[in-house]
Amino acid sequence: GENVEQHPSTLSVQEGDSAVIKCTYSDSASNYFPWYKQELGKGPQLIIDIRSNVGEKKDQRIAVTLNKTAKHFSLHITETQPEDSAVYFCSCNSGGSNYKLTFGKGTLLTVNP
Amino acid sequence: DTAVSQTPKYLVTQMGNDKSIKCEQNLGHDTMYWYKQDSKKFLKIMFSYNNKELIINETVPNRFSPKSPDKAHLNLHINSLELGDSAVYFCASSPLDREGEAFFGQGTRLTVV
Numbered sequence: 475g476e477n478v479e480q481h482p483s484t485l486s487v488q489e490g491d492s493a494v495i496k497c498t499y500s501d502s503a504s505n506y507f508p509w510y511k512q513e514l515g516k517g518p519q520l521i522i523d524i525r526s527n528v529g530e531k532k533d534q535r536i537a538v539t540l541n542k543t544a545k546h547f548s549l550h551i552t553e554t555q556p557e558d559s560a561v562y563f564c565s566c567n568s569g570g571s572n573y574k575l576t577f578g579k580g581t582l583l584t585v586n587p
Numbered sequence: 588d589t590a591v592s593q594t595p596k597y598l599v600t601q602m603g604n605d606k607s608i609k610c611e612q613n614l615g616h617d618t619m620y621w622y623k624q625d626s627k628k629f630l631k632i633m634f635s636y637n638n639k640e641l642i643i644n645e646t647v648p649n650r651f652s653p654k655s656p657d658k659a660h661l662n663l664h665i666n667s668l669e670l671g672d673s674a675v676y677f678c679a680s681s682p683l684d685r686e687g688e689a690f691f692g693q694g695t696r697l698t699v700v
Contacts, residue, residue: 506687517591517677517691518630561628572687573618573635573642580628 476501476568480578488586493551495581497564500545504566507540507547508575512561521562522549554585590614591692593678599698600668608663608695610678618642619661620689621653622677630677636661668699 477500487493499507505526510518524531524538524547531538535554540547547566551558564578593610600606612619620643621633635643639655650666661678675696679689 508687508689510691512628515693517679517693518689519691520688523688563630567687571643572681572685573637574632574645575687575689576632577630580630 476504476566476576478564478566478576478578480564480581482581483579484582484584486584486586487554489554489556491554493554493558493583493585495549495562495564495583497547497578498545499547499566499576501566501568501576502545503569506567506572507538508565509536509538509549510563510565510577512563512580514560518563551583554583556585556587559583559585591678591680591690593676593692593695595695596693597696597698599700602668602670602699604668605664605666606668606697607665608676608678608697610661610663610692612659612678612680612690614680614682614690616680616690617658617683618681619655619658620679620681621661621663622679622691624675624677624694626674633676634661634663665697668697670699673697673699 480497508523511521512518537550561580565575568574568576591612618637634653636655652664655661675694678692681689
């Protein structure tokens with residue numbers, strides 16, 4: 475089955491700095507890669523996604539990159555703010571089926587004011 | 588408000604009991620899910636339903652039985668609760684043809700004592 479590795483498990487940055495979270499996946503059939511943000515006591519929320527036909531996607535301060543050959547994808551947050559503090563999960567669709575997302579183990583991002 | 592809502596938010600019960608968690612979405616989505624998040628924040632899919640039909644059953648014990656009376660509801664019934672069932676259970680839904688874009692509920696924290 476699909477295996478998604480996510481690093482680092484914790485990340486602490488100063489406000490205004492950039493944060494990068496990296497993931498690798500094993501299933502070459504995966505073609506959809508969403509990122510979720512989970513704030514304390516809440517459910518995960520989709521923040522950005524990328525499909526396998528593009529290498530990069532940007533939405534304001536967040537961007538995702540995808541290297542299908544290497545089976546790597548990354549989340550980049552620029553100009554971090556305290557409200558960016560949360561757990562971030564990468565995920566991908568297993569076997570190319572959008573009915574099953576496999577998640578990484580999460581990254582706890584702390585943005586220090 | 589448009590949302591995925593699940594009840595109860597907290598559930599404390601004794602081992603051996605049977606309990607249910609209810610989920611409703613008013614987003615008009617065709618696909619609904621149950622996910623389990625353990626104490627280490629690891630998020631894993633349990634079930635996927637599309638238009639009331641079971642699509643994914645991710646080797647969950649038979650004690651867990653989802654029921655979808657209509658495509659806006661997906662309830663989870665758990666028999667003979669065990670200590671290891673303690674976790675946060677998330678219901679989610681996603682739109683047709685964008686099944687990977689999941690909208691999560693707030694979660695139900697189940698504690699088995």
